[in-house]
Amino acid sequence: MTITNERELQGMRRAGQVVADTLRALREALEPGVTPAELDALAGQVFARHGAQSAPRLTYDAPVNVFISVNDDAVHGLPTTRPLQAGDVVSFDVTPSVDGFIADAAVTVAVPPASPVALQLIACAEAAFDAAMRVARAGQPVNAIGRAVDTEVRRRGFTVLRELTGHGVGRALHEQPDVPNFPHPGARSRLHEGLVLAVEPIISSGRAWRTATRRDGWTICTRDGGLAAHHEHTVMITRGRPVILTA
Known part of the structure; x- marks a missing residue:
């Protein structure tokens, strides 16, 4: 999406506010003994208060309100009933x-x-995002983002999961464009004002950059057990x- 007017900007800001409120509620509820399924239900309650729906459910019929991935699960984790430790x-x-309008964080x-x-791993992911923000501006190639992320992650001794973008x-x-987290030769298009x-x-934390999919057909995990x-x-x-729309 390219934002071209104030109505679109405000629509994205509203969706972003739901994201921020939901993440805040999830972080506050996280403690030993709580289950991902309970946290997913909490996210659903926040969505309902805002009149929001789960975009993965609407788009892909995902059986979740939010994805919750634990330890070596990287993305698209289905919330389980196993208590967190x-x-x-x-x-x-x-x-x-x-x-x-759809926002994602x-x-x-x-x-x-x-x-x-x-x-250290969590701090590295945050630092890599910050590095991307320093170069992501109109006129720069999409590849600048991946180069900045990959450089920061390598500097700290961790590994970009290259199959996830x-x-x-x-x-x-x-939507297009894909935004790789490493210098991909195909990511040559230029960023432009208003692009979301x-x-x-x-x-x-492992060395393998490839991932695997668990038997549930959704959860993508590291191949070597790295966090x-x-x-x-x-x-x-x-x-x-x-402009960060989901903070």
Whole structure:
């Protein structure tokens, strides 16, 4: 989507506010003993208060309100009834549809007390997103984002999961362009003002950059058992620093 007027901007801001409120509620409820299924139900309650619906459910018939991925599950985790334990690394991926506008964001948190590796991995995903924000501006190639992410992740000793990418978003859940998290030779299109992107470094503490899909047909995990972290926001490209719509 490319935002061209104030109505579209406000529509995306409303969807982004639902994302922010939902992530806040999930983080506050995270504790040992709570189940991902209970957290998914909580997200559904927040959606309902805002008149929002789950975009993955609407688009792909996903059996969730939000995806919740634990430890070596990287993305699209189906919420289970297994109680979370101290030290678990939990990624919340929240994508509501509100009055025809879709916003997408994710955050990874650890159930305390967290291991040093988990904390370093989460910090790396956040730093990689920040690195992307420093280069994502009108006129730059899409590849600039992937180069910035990959450089930061490698510098900190972690691995980009290359099969998982960011993407355009706004009117549909997945729009063009794809936004790889490494310097992909095909990502040569130029960013332009008003373009809405989901920028989302997805990384692992392991060495394998390829992923696998679990038997549920949804959950994508690391191949070598490495922990995964995911940091994402929906942003609007400008001539300067992008506008974050989901914060």
